[in-house]
Amino acid sequence: xxxxxxxxxxxxxxxxxxxxxxxxxxxxxxxxxxxxxxxxxxxxxxxxxxxxxxxxxxxxxxxxxxxxxxxxxxxxxxxxxxxxxxxxxxxxxxxxxxxxxxxxxxxxxxxxxxxxxxxxxxxxxxxxxxxxxxxxxxxxxxxxxxxxxxxxxxxxxxxxxxxxxxxxxxxxxxxxxxxxxxxxxxxxxxxxxxxxxxxxxxxxxxxxxxxxxxxxxxxxxxxxxxxxxxxxxxxxxxxxxxxxxxxxxxxxxxxxxxxxxxxxxxxxxxxxxxxxxxxxxxxxxxxxxxxxxxxxxxxxxxxxxxxxxxxxxxxxxxxxxxxxxxxxxxxxxxxxxxxxxxxxxxxxxx
Amino acid sequence: xxxxxxxxxxxxxxxxxxxxxxxxxxxxxxxxxxxxxxxxxxxxxxxxxxxxxxxxxxxxxxxxxxxxxxxxxxxxxxxxxxxxxxxxxxxxxxxxxxxxxxxxxxxxxxxxxxxxxxxxxxxxxxxxxxxxxxxxxxxxxxxxxxxxxxxxxxxxxxxxxxxxxxxxxxxxxxxxxxxxxxxxxxxxxxxxxxxxxxxxxxxxxxxxxxxxxxxxxxxxxxxxxxxxxxxxxxxxxxxxxxxxxxxxxxxxxxxxxxxxxxxxxxxxxxxxxxxxxxxxxxxxxxxxxxxxxxxxxxxxxxx
Numbered sequence: 025x026x027x028x029x030x031x032x033x034x035x036x037x038x039x040x041x042x043x044x045x046x047x048x049x050x051x052x053x054x055x056x057x058x059x060x061x062x063x064x065x066x067x068x069x070x071x072x073x074x075x076x077x078x079x080x081x082x083x084x085x086x087x088x089x090x091x092x093x094x095x096x097x098x099x100x101x102x103x104x105x106x107x108x109x110x111x112x113x114x115x116x117x118x119x120x121x122x123x124x125x126x127x128x129x130x131x132x133x134x135x136x137x138x139x140x141x142x143x144x145x146x147x148x149x150x151x152x153x154x155x156x157x158x159x160x161x162x163x164x165x166x167x168x169x170x171x172x173x174x175x176x177x178x179x180x181x182x183x184x185x186x187x188x189x190x191x192x193x194x195x196x197x198x199x200x201x202x203x204x205x206x207x208x209x210x211x212x213x214x215x216x217x218x219x220x221x222x223x224x225x226x227x228x229x230x231x232x233x234x235x236x237x238x239x240x241x242x243x244x245x246x247x248x249x250x251x252x253x254x255x256x257x258x259x260x261x262x263x264x265x266x267x268x269x270x271x272x273x274x275x276x277x278x279x280x281x282x283x284x285x286x287x288x289x290x291x292x293x294x295x296x297x298x299x300x301x302x303x304x305x306x307x308x309x310x311x312x313x314x315x316x317x318x319x320x321x322x323x324x325x326x327x328x329x330x331x332x333x334x335x336x337x338x339x340x341x342x343x344x345x346x347x348x349x350x351x352x353x354x355x356x357x358x359x360x361x362x363x364x365x366x367x368x369x370x371x372x373x374x
Numbered sequence: 375x376x377x378x379x380x381x382x383x384x385x386x387x388x389x390x391x392x393x394x395x396x397x398x399x400x401x402x403x404x405x406x407x408x409x410x411x412x413x414x415x416x417x418x419x420x421x422x423x424x425x426x427x428x429x430x431x432x433x434x435x436x437x438x439x440x441x442x443x444x445x446x447x448x449x450x451x452x453x454x455x456x457x458x459x460x461x462x463x464x465x466x467x468x469x470x471x472x473x474x475x476x477x478x479x480x481x482x483x484x485x486x487x488x489x490x491x492x493x494x495x496x497x498x499x500x501x502x503x504x505x506x507x508x509x510x511x512x513x514x515x516x517x518x519x520x521x522x523x524x525x526x527x528x529x530x531x532x533x534x535x536x537x538x539x540x541x542x543x544x545x546x547x548x549x550x551x552x553x554x555x556x557x558x559x560x561x562x563x564x565x566x567x568x569x570x571x572x573x574x575x576x577x578x579x580x581x582x583x584x585x586x587x588x589x590x591x592x593x594x595x596x597x598x599x600x601x602x603x604x605x606x607x608x609x610x611x612x613x614x615x616x617x618x619x620x621x622x623x624x625x626x627x628x629x630x631x632x633x634x635x636x637x638x639x640x641x642x643x644x645x646x647x648x649x650x651x652x653x654x655x656x657x658x659x660x661x662x663x664x665x666x667x668x669x670x671x672x673x674x675x676x677x
Contacts, residue, residue: 091475094465118470122443174443174468182436215436220424223435257427258625298599298627332502332597366498372458374433 053087053095056367058143066357070345071155073359077103080142082110084368092116098141110141110165122174132164132194133172133186133211134229135247135270137289144373146266146293146303146327148339148361152319153287153309157245157274159197164231166190166198166207182215190233198233198243207233225251237278243312246273255295264295274312285310293325301327317346332372334364396533399441399472400449401456402429403649404512405482405521407658409449411547412526416536417447425650428625430502430597434459442467445478447532449525452483453509480528483509486517489578501595513647514579515555518658522547554659558584561666564675569615571608571640573622573631576647584666589615592622592630600630612638619643619672624651643672 060080064073081101088094093116100110113128131139137154142161150161158164168190175183192200192207200206209231217223229247234240248271255264271288287309294302303325311317321343329335343355398419400406406421413419420441423432429451442448442463450456464473471478483506491507511517526544530537566585570577573592581588590611594604611617612634620642622631631642645665646652654664 091470115465117465117468117473119468122468124466124468174440180437182440184436213436217435217437223437225436255433257424259627260431260433261428261625262627331498333498369454369457371434371462372431374435374459 051087053085053097054368056084056365056370058082058084058363058365060143061362062148063360064357065360066355068343068355068357069353070343070347070355072355073149073357074103079103082141082143084370086368089114092118100142110162124172126170127168129165129167130170130188130190131162132166132190132209132231133170133188134158134164134209134231134245135211135227135249135272136251136268137270138163138247143363143365146291146301146373147305147323147325148337148359149323149341151289151291151305151307151309152321152343153270153272153289153307156309156319157272157285157287157312159195162195164190164194164197164207164209166192166194168207177214180216182213184213186211186213192233194233197235199236200234201239205234205239207231221254221256223253225249225253235276237276241277241279243277244275246275247271261298262295265292267292272309274310276312278313283313283315285312285315293327299329301325301329303327311346314348317348319346320344333366334362337361337363396446396529397444398447398449398529399445400451400482401432401460402451402512403651404518404658404661405449405451405525407649407661408518408522408547409525409529411658412522412540412543413529414539414543416533416539417529423648425646425648425655426624426652428623429455429648430458432456432459434463436466438463439466442472443469445469445472447478447480447528448472449480449482449528451509451512452481453488453506453511454504455509478532480524482521482524483511485520485524486511487514487520487579489582490575501593502597504596508575508578510576510647511579513577514583515551515558515662516583517579519548519551522551550659554662558662558666561670561675565666565669565673568619568669568673569617570619570621571612571617571634572620573626576623577621577645580665584669589617592620592634600634605630605634608634609638612640619669621645623647641672643668645669 062073062079063076083099085097093114095114097112098110099107101107109129111129111131113126113130116125119125133139138158154163168188170186170188172184172186175185177183188209190207192198192205198207211229213227215225227249232242232244235243250269252267268291274285276283289305289307291305292303296302305323308318308320323339323341325337325339327335327337339359341357341359345353347353396417398409398417400409400421402423403421403425406419409419422438423429470476473479488507488511492505496503496505522544526540529540562585567587569587569589571590572588575591575596577588590608592600592608594601617640620631620635620640622642622644624644624646635642645668646655646661649655649658649661652664655661
């Protein structure tokens with residue numbers, strides 16, 4: 025559905041036709057609002073979701089600032105009424121050396137999942153490695169700047185390198201204690217079309233910052249992602265396959281030494297028809313603070329898109345939590361998600 | 375040996391004199407065909423969408439970013455046809471020239487006759503409507519002529535040295551189009567007033583030019599696939615109004631049109647909405663030739 029970059033042109037409730045909107049409104053940003061409603065049933069003794077919740081309402085505002093830059097804001101309203109600027113940044117569009125620079129509050133360019141807003145992810149929940157190793161739902165999300173560049177590559181290969189520098193504070197993951205605790209992040213993305221219907225995307229990411237243990241204790245994160253897509257162009261409205269794998273490695277310094285934990289997920293989604301998608305996901309992850317504990321989970325998903333602007337998703341999920349000395353416990357749940365967007369037409373997911 | 379060295383030197387010196395071809399990217403294959411006709415050997419042109427895919431649902435592949443990055447001119451179809459994929463690609467292309475407002479950006483819908491511009495408030499209760507009018511305007515050859523002229527003017531602006539070449543190419547194309555229109559006019563006499571049901575509302579410009587009468591759509595609303603109830607209504611409509619043809623685009627599933635045809639007696643004709651959608655639709659003029667051939671064959675008209 026609506027993706028973060030998106031939003032083009034002014035949102036005009038009236039047909040543009042021959043009418044000229046007043047100049048006070050013509051430069052208004054495009055506006056979109058996305059509702060993300062989640063219902064949960066079943067049993068989860070460790071990390072239960074509320075039975076019913078408007079989990080997130082995201083307001084997107086976007087416009088070109090001047091001949092040099094555009095601005096995007098994504099404001100997320102949570103269940104308890106808390107509001108946060110999920111992202112709010114300026115993008116410079118015409119810099120020399122094929123550079124693109126973003127400055128503001130940004131999602132870290134770490135793999136795929138971390139860059140995706142909640143409503144863009146093709147599942148109702150958050151995979152275990154995100155929860156266990158990247159601090160929770162939102163992962164690396166911080167104030168900073170991002171510089172990315174297209175890297176010359178053989179014909180038909182897209183290569184992009186991104187270097188980011190953050191303040192060093194992301195919820196439940198990193199905590200800067202002084203101005204020198206800056207967080208560098210590097211990402212390399214490669215993409216190639218194997219045929220007009222098949223493409224492959226791979227990426228590598230690395231970052232390091234001060235963790236929550238206190239000053240001087242750091243966590244390094246390494247990630248690898250790979251996405252395979254098949255979509256025959258002529259039958260693209262009815263058929264398609266996406267398979268994505270992401271692997272994360274966390275080296276977390278603690279007073280007792282460095283904890284090395286890893287996690288991954290494998291997700292596949294098959295397009296059954298014009299409006300139906302079936303998916304499956306397997307994820308497992310160590311705990312960042314105790315690599316001896318490893319949670320595992322399997323999910324089956326079915327998504328129905330009534331239109332381009334809404335979707336209903338059912339996810340049957342079973343998680344086996346590792347509680348260490350207390351043994352292991354299972355959670356078996358059914359999550360039903362309803363997402364809907366109004367306002368500016370967003371970019372299609374890819 | 376000396377002659378060979380001299381020849382090499384001359385060739386080497388001559389190479390920079392040969393002007394670099396303008397790199398033109400279009401979103402649709404139709405505009406690529408028109409650009410190729412007008413630009414001739416002074417341009418390289420490539421379209422992002424293939425003629426056999428739904429132009430509303432082109433995927434924003436990163437390799438498109440490279441094409442846009444290297445482009446001197448981007449020709450968009452406009453009217454929000456590309457809203458689902460072009461904005462993020464342009465944001466990543468690092469090429470201000472081809473962004474809206476840049477010298478190398480051409481909205482081909484400008485100057486074209488666009489139908490079905492809403493005159494009252496539009497909402498998405500109407501389906502995936504286009505608030506600036508029906509975006510399938512290139513299926514009227516008159517609009518194709520306008521687009522060719524716009525492209526020629528833009529190419530001349532970007533490459534003044536090619537002014538004469540573009541003018542000549544445009545004149546040649548227009549002469550071919552005029553000849554084709556004379557050829558098509560004989561078909562139009564036979565087609566005039568033929569009632570049709572179409573799958574998506576892609577054909578208002580085509581229908582108006584070729585004097586077809588579109589009486590219904592298989593999609594209950596734009597972007598919403600046929601429902602059982604709606605299919606029943608369309609079957610009744612076809613029976614009541616004795617509609618002989620159901621027109622569908624190459625990228626839709628035949629199941630629903632075939633079902634409606636089997637219950638109503640109409641014939642399904644798969645038309646190419648864009649250049650390259652069918653084998654014979656190799657360029658803009660051939661696109662209409664192929665589609666007319668299919669319509670005529672379905673209606674049993676002799677050539």
